[in-house]
Amino acid sequence: MADTGGQDGVRLRSLRGKAGMSLAAAAAAAGMSKGELSKLETGARPIRPDHVVRLARVFGLPAAELLTPGNPYRELLGEVQPPAAGIPLFDGRDLAQAGSNAQPVGTVAPFEAVRDVPGAYAIIINDLSNAPALTPGVILHVHPARVASVGDLVVNRVNWLPLAFYLRQDDDGRFYGLTLSRRRVDLEFEEVERLHKVAGVSFLG
Structure with a gap:
């Protein structure tokens, strides 16, 4: 970066x-x-x-x-484009507890990058213990089909703890996640495919 x-x-x-x-x-x-x-x-x-x-x-x-x-x-940080219908909005706390079984708490207007993308969703951050250094009220707009690359902000669908981090790769070729608070999360190669790329960030209200 x-x-x-x-x-x-x-x-x-x-x-x-x-x-x-x-x-x-x-x-x-x-x-x-x-x-x-x-x-x-x-x-x-x-x-x-x-x-x-x-x-x-x-x-x-x-x-x-x-x-x-x-x-x-x-x-x-591109502009939010209101569509005819919003994308599902999940509470990050629910995802931490129930993972992929969590239910949306509502909908939100998506960023252009995820508008009309099948399976696109958003996550609102309310619990800093699972999203270190993110601010309460931040909304992550997630593109589930876009392949995550090194340097991308991604949603951790491996175990949801922590909820989001930047994808990194060390000098030995090993992938890991790095939170905004500089916490390292080691990843297996096959786990990288389970990460979802964050395509946009907005703020509640």
């Missing part, structure tokens, strides 16, 4: 300035500390998708516009 943190931070600072907001005001409106936002703006801390979604709501902009053109999250 390309390192665009410094450039994205400069862009965030510029957008905050255009919005006429102080660091403290923007941080409070986004539900984060002043220190955390400062680190994002200076590039000292990597920007996560949930950071972008929250700040986009504060600035009144599409999430992808907060990122520089080279940031790979731009595709992940």
Whole structure:
């Protein structure tokens, strides 16, 4: 994944300035500390998708516009396209307990990448113990038929614990998952095929 943190931070600072907001005001409106936002703006801390979604709501902009053109999250944070009928929405806590037997709690308008995709679904994150470093209220839009590649954010359908991580491969060719809190989850080769790619991220409300 390309390192665009410094450039994205400069862009965030510029957008905050255009919005006429102080660091403290923007941080409070986004539900984060002043220190955390400062680190994002200076590039000292990597920007996560949930950071972008929250700040986009504060600035009144599409999430992808907060990122520089080279940031790979731009595709992940594309616009939601409301269809005639939504895709099933699952609660991450139910998936942790019941796995594939969990029942949807409702529907949600999908991202363009999963619109009209058979079997597409979404997951709302409410329990941080099973989704380390994700923010409560984040919705993952999942493409079940797209093959996961190294670097993709994926849903862990092997054992659902943790619920989501980035797919990685070490120097010896072994696959593993890496959560946003840097927890490593070792995977067998055949288990990679059971992972579902996250095609988009949005925020409840």
